[in-house]
Every structure is written in C-alpha cells, then in structure tokens.
Amino acid sequence: MKEFKKSPKNIEMMCMETSIEKLVSEMLSSEKQGELPHAMLDVLRVLVINKGVSWRSELIQDLVLLYAFRGDPEAVDERELDEALRELGKKELVQVEERVKGTMGARGSTKDKLISLVDYVATQSTLSRDRTLISYMGQRAMNAK
Numbered sequence: 001m002k003e004f005k006k007s008p009k010n011i012e013m014m015c016m017e018t019s020i021e022k023l024v025s026e027m028l029s030s031e032k033q034g035e036l037p038h039a040m041l042d043v044l045r046v047l048v049i050n051k052g053v054s055w056r057s058e059l060i061q062d063l064v065l066l067y068a069f070r071g072d073p074e075a076v077d078e079r080e081l082d083e084a085l086r087e088l089g090k091k092e093l094v095q096v097e098e099r100v101k102g103t104m105g106a107r108g109s110t111k112d113k114l115i116s117l118v119d120y121v122a123t124q125s126t127l128s129r130d131r132t133l134i135s136y137m138g139q140r141a142m143n144a145k
Contacts, residue, residue, distance in 0.1 A: 020119050023091055024126040039077075039084040042066060043115075044093065044123055045133045049140075052120030055101055056085075056113040069136050085115065092118055 024044065030037050046062040047054055054062065063076045088094040094115055101112040117123050127133050 020093060020122040021126045023093060024123055028130060035080060036084060036087065039080050040088055043084050043088060044127060045130065047094070047115065047117050048124045048127050048133065049137065052117040054115050056115060059115060066136060069139055093123065094118060
C-alpha cells in the first residue's frame with residue numbers, strides 16, 4: 001500500500017477541499033434565507049452539471065432550464081447573477097475570467113466570461129447530497145432517453 005506523504009502541496013489541497021466543502025454545506029443550510037444564497041447555489045449546481053465550467057451566456061440558458069424544472073417561470077435576473085458570481089469569487093469557489101469566445105457558424109468571436117469551479121471534485125462531492133441537483137439530473141437523464 002502506498003503511503004500518503006504530507007507535503008505542503010498535499011496539505012494545502014486537503015485544507016482547500018475541506019474549506020470548499022464547509023462553505024458549500026453552509027450555503028445549502030442557508031439557501032432559504034434569501035435570494036443571493038439561492039442564486040449562488042443555483043450557479044454551483046449548473047457548473048457541477050457542466051463539469052465545472054461554463055460561459056456566462058450559456059450559464060444563463062442553463063439557469064432558465066433549472067428554474068423551469070422547479071416550476072419557476074421567472075427569467076434570470078442578470079444583476080443578481082453577477083452579484084452571485086462576485087460573492088462566489090470572494091469565497092474562492094469560482095473563478096471568472098474575461099475571454100474571447102468563438103462562435104459556431106458565424107465569423108468572428110465575442111467577449112464573454114468563462115466561469116469555472118475552483119475545485120470541481122470538492123463542490124460536486126458536497127452537492128451530491130443536494131435534492132434539487134439530484135432530482136434535476138434525474139429528470140435530464142430521463143429526457144435524454
């Protein structure tokens with residue numbers, strides 16, 4: 001059996017995972033306490049579904065699908081989304097980068113924001129107990145058949 005070495009990098013990664021798991025768990029506990037925690041969790045849910053990365057423009061479309069699944073016909077409030085992204089960035093759960101995005105079937109490119117989870121595995125692991133995410137992924141799987 002291979003022994004786990006406690007190098008500074010390994011210790012840093014273990015602490016990072018623990019802190020991400022703690023932050024996401026706290027967000028799950030406080031989701032019903034306001035729109036911002038709810039929006040932040042929805043962003044994390046969609047990023048987990050998308051393997052940890054999404055363009056902002058595509059994130060909006062995916063959030064609309066999640067809202068429709070929950071029976072919430074409201075459009076995405078882009079100011080609220082931007083605030084959620086800022087807060088998630090401050091908590092070091094996501095990174096947001098201005099990038100140039102190529103477009104299929106059209107010439108040229110557009111500026112967009114690339115949003116990625118800082119630690120996909122830790123976030124996905126913590127959200128694996130989230131009923132909303134579990135139900136939504138189940139529904140998507142059923143629709144894919």
